[in-house]
Amino acid sequence: MKLNSFFKQCHEKEVFKMLSIYVVSAWVVLQVLAITWQPLGLPQKSVTFLIVVLLLCFPIYIFFLWKLRISPVNLTIEEEEDEKEGSKRIAFRKMYFTALGIITSICVIVAFLIVNNNFFKRTIVATPTIEKNDKIAVLKFGNNTGDPQxxxxxxxxxxxxxxxxxxxxxAQVITQDQVDEYKSILKSKNIEDEDNTIVKKYLNPSKIISGNFYLKNNNLIFQGMLTDGKTNQTSFSFRPTECPADNPLKCIEDLNELITGYFITEDQKKLMLQENPPKYEAYKYLLEAKYSTDDQTYINLLNQAIAADSTYFEPKVLRVGHYYNQKEFKKSDSLLKLIKPDSYTNKRQLNLLNMYRALLKGDNHTVYNSILKEYNIAPFDLITNRTAMVVALQYVNRPEDVDDIYKTVAMDSMNLQNCSDCASRIYIKAYADIEMKKYNSAIQIIEDAQQEVEAKMLNRPLATAYVRADKTAALNKFLKRIEFTANPTQTQELFLQVGKEFLLKNDQPTANEYFDKIIDAEPKTDIEMLLADAYFYKEEWAKAKIALKEVLQKEPKNIEATAKLAICNFKLGNSADAENLLLHLETLRANYQFGEVDYALGQYYAATNNVNSVYKNLLKAVANGHLYLWKSYVNDPIFKNFRNQKEFDDVMKFWN
Known part of the structure; x- marks a missing residue:
């Protein structure tokens, strides 16, 4: 049926007339409600709700129009119509319901958009918002230059x-124009002309912003203050801003940033790292950086925050921490030396600076005490909370402290897909449970997390917990899935970890099965150390020696590979080569290594069964800041015959 024929029949059957009745009636109802919702005490969104209801009812009305008005008429003439008329009737019905389907789709889409935009609030975390407060009066600044211009x-x-x-x-703002208007009205009542008097007595703001400016050496200097509207006492003085006399707008912009920054951080004074609030733009960049998931974006935003406010302490400290985490220790140290506290009475700033100095020196006891002070101030801050967990487990080997820190932040309402710090906290909590032999707890927390998000960082602790809990079936099922979903490097890293775990259980044959998976794997990974480690822990010393030499050709300063090559030479009877490699290890000592060379020497002496030298070097390593990681000390198969000795326990409890 052609469209004009369809419209003609709709007109004959009074379809348009009935539709116009609905539209006009709906319009009248909407107009009435738009005027009366407030006097009737209805919610503000009542009109919006009615629009949605009317939209959704429109296609239902069209359907019942067919059912109750058009269809009965068609039935009465069905027996009398000829074949040609019957085909027209069928074509009309088909076109009618096609139109109904299109109208229904449009109404549903429009209703969805209205509901989505009006009834579901979106939270944008990148830009800070300020809660609306009481009225604030902003008075014109006093011109103390003596120049009317x-x-x-x-x-x-x-x-x-x-x-x-x-x-x-x-907040709501009381302007100077409003004050002047009151002054003109109240003149006849012998009211003093002072702006502050009028503002306080008649306009009742909670705060008053005022200030003045003057000339000094051809520069304008602006001073602003915040006065309590009730007591008329100055509650805060903003730091002066200075600019060329021919560019006062720069001073005004800087002062505006300071004032806005004050209000946006007013309810966070306990959490602020500095006495004076930052500029608003700088604070915004910092907040965006904290929610960034990309390292380059993160550091760029921190740099922008510092550029926007050179006195802003927090982004400077976070920048030091970023480069420390990236193992760019020299850069981290040089940036740390540039940071000066606002004053030597600001204990929190001094505490953080002491913490980073201790980190770069390997003084883990001071690091732990410092982070606990910061944690007690801001226990619910995810970054601070996660850092406290990391330090407790990896820096001072206190896994028993991790659980209380972890429980401070409830994870039930967290969206793990949008929270990298949440996944990191689960990672640390799982390893803490493993160290305390709570294997089932570690498995449960990781499995629950992986149902929500695929966090590759959780695969290694899960595999470790499966082996230590003797859950072989679960381990095999997990690794089979990994072989299909992970890349070769990730898969073979897990095989190596599982093999090392079986070595810790003194099950060399099972461990060798996993090392063989790495040796026989196709394609090979681009990490030569994986193959070298597989041969090394399988005790195929000659093949491990060849693989380790290939690693050292590309990385001549690789301390771990050098120590393992020395062990291979010793096992093969090449004592002279082993001794030369030990001498080479000594030449690799450098700043910011945190006991790495001493730990490698401890590995060598453990493999050669030189007991006294093992503990001597491990104590030196831990004293210089070598971390208690998933692969070190009691978790290192090289030390499996030493783990139960008292001297080894002294190493593990060095910082306790």
Whole structure:
């Protein structure tokens, strides 16, 4: 049926007439509700809700129009119609329901968009918001230059600050114009002309922003203050801003940033790292950095925050921490030396600076005490909480402390897909449970997390827990899935870890099965050390020696590979080569190694069964900051015959 024929029949059957009745009636109802919702005490979104209901009812109305008005008429003439008329009737019905389907789709889509935009709030974490407070009065700044040409700057400063407050929804603002209007009205009542008096007595703001500016050496210097609206006492003085006399807008912009920054951080004073609030733009960059998942974006945003406010302490400290975590220790140390505290009475700033100095020196006892102080101030901050867990487990070997720190932040409402710190916290908690032999707890927390998000970092602790809990069937099922979903490097890293775990259980044959998977794997990974380790832990010393030499050709300063090559030479009877490699190890000592050479020497002496030298070098390693990781000390198969000795226990409890 052609479209014009369809419209003609709709007109004949009074379809358009009935539809227009619905549309007009709906419009009238909407107009009435738009006027009466407030007097009737209905919610503000009542009109929106009615629009959605009317939209969804429209296709239902069209359907019942067919059912109750058009279809009965068709039935009465069905017996009398000829074949041609019958085909027209069928074509009309088909076109009618096609149109109904299109209208239904449009109504549903429009209703969905309305509901989505009005009834579901989206939270954008990158940009901070400020809760609306009581009224704030912004008075024009006093011109103390003695030059009338700067009178306009007085008004400009107030207007700019008002714009910043209203734009960020800080509070209702009382402007200078409103104050002047009151002054003109109240003159006949012998009211003093002082702006502060009028504001306080008649407008009752909670806070008053005022200030002045003056000339010094051809520069304008602006001073702003915040006054309590009730007591009329100055509650905060903003640091002065200075700019060329021919560019007062720069001073005004800087002052505006300081004022907005003050209000946005006012309810976080306990968590602030500095006495003076940062500029708003700097604070925004910092907040965006904290929610960034990309390292380069993170450091760029920190640099932007520092550029926006050179006095902002927190991004400077976070930048030091970033380069430390990236193992760029020299850069981290040089940036740390550039940071000066706001004052030597700011205990929190001094504590953080002491913590990073201790980190770069390998003084893990001081690191732990410092992070606990920071944790007690901000226990619910995810970064601080995660860092405290890491330090407790890996720096001072106190896995028993991890659980209480972990439980401080409830994970039930966390979306793991959008929270990298959450996955890191689960990783540390799982390893802490493993160290305390709570294998089932570690398995449960990881399996629960992996149902929500595929976090590759959790695969290694899960495999470790399966082996130590003797859950062979679960381990095999897990590794079979990994072989299909992970890349060759990730798969073979897990095979190596599982093999080492069986070595710790003194099950060399089962361990060798996993090492063979690495040796026989196709394709090979691009990490030569994996193959070298497989031969090494399988005790195929000659093949391990060849593989380790290939590693050292590419990485001549690889301390771990050098120590293992020395062990291979010793096992093969090449004592002279082994001794030369030990001498070479000594030449590899450098700053920021945190006992890595001493630990490697401890490995060598363990493999050669030189008991006294084992403990001597391990104590030196831990004293210099070598971490208690998933692959070191009691978790290192090289030390499996030494783990139960008292001297080894002294190493593990060195920082306790």
């Amino acid at each position: 700067y009178d306009i700057v007085s008004k400009m400063a107030a207007d700019w600050i008002i714009h910043g407050i209203t734009e960020n929804n800080v």
